[in-house]
Amino acid sequence: MIAIIDYGMGNLFSVSKALERLGEPYCITNNKNEILSADGVIVPGVGAISDAMRLLNETGMADVLKDYAASGKPILGICLGMQLLFEASEENGGCRGLGLLPGTVVKIPGVTIQGEKYKVPHMGWNLLQLRRQSPILKNVEEGFAYFVHSYYVTTENEEIILADSLYDVSVPAVVGRNNVFGTQFHPEKSSMTGMEILKNFTVLVSERVSVK
Amino acid sequence: MLTKRIIPCLDVKEGRVVKGIQFVQLRDAGDPVELARFYDEQGADELVFLDISASHEGRKTMVDVVQAVAAELAIPFTVGGGIHTLDDMKKILRAGADKVSLNTAAVNRPELITEGADFFGAQCMVVAVDAKYDEDCATWVVYTHGGRVKTDWKVLDWVKEAVRRGAGEILLTSMDCDGEKKGFDIALTKAVSTAVTVPVIASGGAGGASHFSDIFLDGKADAALAASIFHYKETSVAEVKAYIKDKGVYVR
Numbered sequence: 001m002i003a004i005i006d007y008g009m010g011n012l013f014s015v016s017k018a019l020e021r022l023g024e025p026y027c028i029t030n031n032k033n034e035i036l037s038a039d040g041v042i043v044p045g046v047g048a049i050s051d052a053m054r055l056l057n058e059t060g061m062a063d064v065l066k067d068y069a070a071s072g073k074p075i076l077g078i079c080l081g082m083q084l085l086f087e088a089s090e091e092n093g094g095c096r097g098l099g100l101l102p103g104t105v106v107k108i109p110g111v112t113i114q115g116e117k118y119k120v121p122h123m124g125w126n127l128l129q130l131r132r133q134s135p136i137l138k139n140v141e142e143g144f145a146y147f148v149h150s151y152y153v154t155t156e157n158e159e160i161i162l163a164d165s166l167y168d169v170s171v172p173a174v175v176g177r178n179n180v181f182g183t184q185f186h187p188e189k190s191s192m193t194g195m196e197i198l199k200n201f202t203v204l205v206s207e208r209v210s211v212k
Numbered sequence: 213m214l215t216k217r218i219i220p221c222l223d224v225k226e227g228r229v230v231k232g233i234q235f236v237q238l239r240d241a242g243d244p245v246e247l248a249r250f251y252d253e254q255g256a257d258e259l260v261f262l263d264i265s266a267s268h269e270g271r272k273t274m275v276d277v278v279q280a281v282a283a284e285l286a287i288p289f290t291v292g293g294g295i296h297t298l299d300d301m302k303k304i305l306r307a308g309a310d311k312v313s314l315n316t317a318a319v320n321r322p323e324l325i326t327e328g329a330d331f332f333g334a335q336c337m338v339v340a341v342d343a344k345y346d347e348d349c350a351t352w353v354v355y356t357h358g359g360r361v362k363t364d365w366k367v368l369d370w371v372k373e374a375v376r377r378g379a380g381e382i383l384l385t386s387m388d389c390d391g392e393k394k395g396f397d398i399a400l401t402k403a404v405s406t407a408v409t410v411p412v413i414a415s416g417g418a419g420g421a422s423h424f425s426d427i428f429l430d431g432k433a434d435a436a437l438a439a440s441i442f443h444y445k446e447t448s449v450a451e452v453k454a455y456i457k458d459k460g461v462y463v464r
Contacts, residue, residue, distance in 0.1 A: 013308035017283050046305065047332035080333070092330075110409060119434065121335040121380050123411050124214040125257055125464045144215065144464045146288055148310065148335045150380070166213065189288045189310060 002026040002205060003038035005065070005081075007055045015044050015078065018188035018195065024202045032064050040205030041068055045080030049105060049151070050092040052080055062098060069100050074179050074204045076136075079149060082175065082182030091151055100180045103155030103172075112168050121150040126165040126185075128173055128193065134162045136181050136200050137174060143193035145173060145185035152184065179204075215464045216428045216456070217257035217435035218449050219413060220442045222247055223264045224293075227277050229443065230264070247443065248281040254449040256287060257464060260383065260413075260437060262313070262340075263293025264358055275307045282308025290338055292383075298327050305332065313338040313383055316356040319363055319370070322377050329378025334410075339379040343367045343400055344387040352400055359387050367400070368407050375408045382408060383437070386416040393419030393441070401431035413437050421447055421455035428461045 004015055006028050019026045026042075029035060043065065045052055056062040069075050077085045086097045089105035097105070110120040125144040130137060147165065153172045155161070163174035165185075174197070175182045181201065187194030222229045222244050229244050244261070251259060261281060278291055291304045292313030301312045312332075318325050318339050328337045342359050343352040352367035365373075371382050384404050386397030396414045405412040411434035414427045418438035427433045441447055453463045 013279065013282060013306060014285075014310070017308070018286070021286075046310070046336050048330060051331055117409065119409055119411055121410065122214070123335060123381060124217055124434065126214050148288070148380075150333065150335055186288065186310070189286065191286050195286060 001038050002040040002042060002202070003035050004028045004042045004044060005035065005061065006030045007052065007059060007061055012044055014186070014188045015042055018198055019202070021195070022199055022202055030059060030061060032060070035061075035064050036068055036071070038068075039073060039209045040201065041065070041073070041075045042201075043075065043077040043081035043084060045078065045084065047080055048092055049080060049083055049089045049097070050095045052084055053095050053097065056084070056098075065098055066100070069180055072179050073208060074181065074201065075100075076201050077182040078188070079184060079186055082184055083151060083153065085175075085180060085182050086153055086155075089151065101155075101160055101175060101177060101182070102157045103153045103160070105151045106154055107151050108149075108167065108169060108171075118168055121148060122152075122167045122171065123148050126167060126171075128163050128165055128185075130163050132159070132162045134174075134176050135204055136176055136197060137162055138200050138203075140193060140196050140200070145183075145187070145190040145193055147171070147173075147185045149184060213462060214434070215257070216433070216461050217413075218424065218452055218463070219258045219260055219435050219437040220247070220251045220256050220449065221260040221262060221415065221437045221439040222281070223262050223439060224277065225264055244277060245280050245284055249284045251442070251449065252285050252287055255453060255464070256449045258288045258290070258435070259285065260290045260292070260313070261309070262291075275303055278304060278307040278309060290383075292338070292340055296324070298324075298331060301328050301332065305336065311336050311338050311381070313340045315340040315342065318374060319354065319356050319365065322373065325374060325377040325379055329380070334378045334380035337379050338381045338383050339371070339374040340383040340385065341367060341371060341374075342385050342387055343397075345400075352403075355387060368403060371404050371408050375410055379410060381411045381413065383413045383415060389417030390415070392417055395419065395423040396427040396431060396433070396436065398426060398431040401427060401433050405432040405434070411435065421452045424452050425456040425459040425461055428456065429459065
């Protein structure tokens with residue numbers, strides 16, 4: 001059973017429909033016990049990271065997610081959900097994140113080093129460039145993924161960047177370390193490429209279930 | 213680098229997809245769920261779902277229709293029409309939409325854009341603008357209520373204001389070109405696209421594949437939207453993409 005975290009923000013329906021297409025059992029929940037007993041957790045999210053963190057902190061869900069990640073079971077953050085996994089963000093004056101991965105969330109500059117302006121948000125289909133092998137990228141070929149975001153992750157720990165996309169800056173698109181994964185794009189909205197990544201996540205979840 | 217997007221639009225009235233010819237003459241072009249599935253398979257980059265009668269009749273967008281359509285899609289999806297409050301936006305996003313589009317409600321109360329952007333992020337907020345050239349003003353003017361009410365806003369002023377307030381994308385419909393099938397409004401789209409820092413979707417006037425390469429290469433659009441030429445199978449998304457790729461437009 002995969003728990004899709006419901007903290008009041010996020011496209012729960014699309015993610016749940018994608019899991020249905022994969023035949024994967026799921027629940028949409030904000031219940032502590034349900035989350036901690038799940039075999040896998042997906043943190044979705046659209047919107048502002050400061051609001052999301054406030055909601056996660058107010059409901060105690062921030063600590064639940066940290067405990068869950070510490071258990072070693074697979075966790076996947078999507079879009080804003082991925083950004084929440086990092087240490088801090090400068091969105092809306094700055095806030096702390098869950099700190100499960102090293103790095104900071106900063107605004108896409110919107111102007112090149114040469115002073116040329118470009119559009120933000122980074123909205124649309126961009127080419128995924130695979131950087132490192134990972135079970136989450138198994139059988140995934142270079143293809144297009146759908147992004148909608150104005151902030152991106154910067155990190156000194158290059159080894160957690162599994163795939164990236166170029167939009168003036170190098171945007172970490174798939175990140176991961178041990179049992180913690182994230183996609184900056186929306187896999188549930190990224191056609192075949194995205195569905196393959198979600199499928200890989202469900203495989204990680206079931207492999208973990210079968211060895212326990 | 214981002215690809216240029218081709219976006220079929222589903223104008224929906226009472227659960228059925230319709231297409232306004234100059235916003236007045238309506239024809240029934242089918243079931244939204246069937247069309248969503250069709251476009252997804254065809255390689256559409258995104259869908260827009262507009263409840264075209266919502267502002268006029270004060271009717272709320274049908275959440276369950278949105279859900280049914282969204283269940284078919286592995287591509288993103290914008291919903292507009294009848295969205296007046298933060299609560300309306302929550303309902304639509306929870307029903308499976310990726311973005312919400314505001315039109316009349318944003319003009320009536322521009323704070324709504326900011327409220328949505330603060331809660332959901334600017335990337336979720338699309339501001340739809342119905343534009344018509346005005347000889348007296350010598351520029352384009354904003355219309356609301358499905359093109360029935362002329363406002364005091366000049367289009368270039370309004371889009372800048374909308375972006376300042378948190379719009380993450382502009383869906384720009386040329387009322388002059390809409391339904392004519394003679395091509396998108398290149399001058400209008402270029403003026404808006406170069407005036408704002410967010411993506412601009414050009415809408416109104418698509419009649420064939422060459423119109424799409426024109427609006428991307430000359431009109432500086434980030435995406436192009438069409439309804440009837442796709443609904444009535446006059447051309448397909450795949451045909452349009454093959455044609456514009458040949459012309460040097462970067463597509464998926």
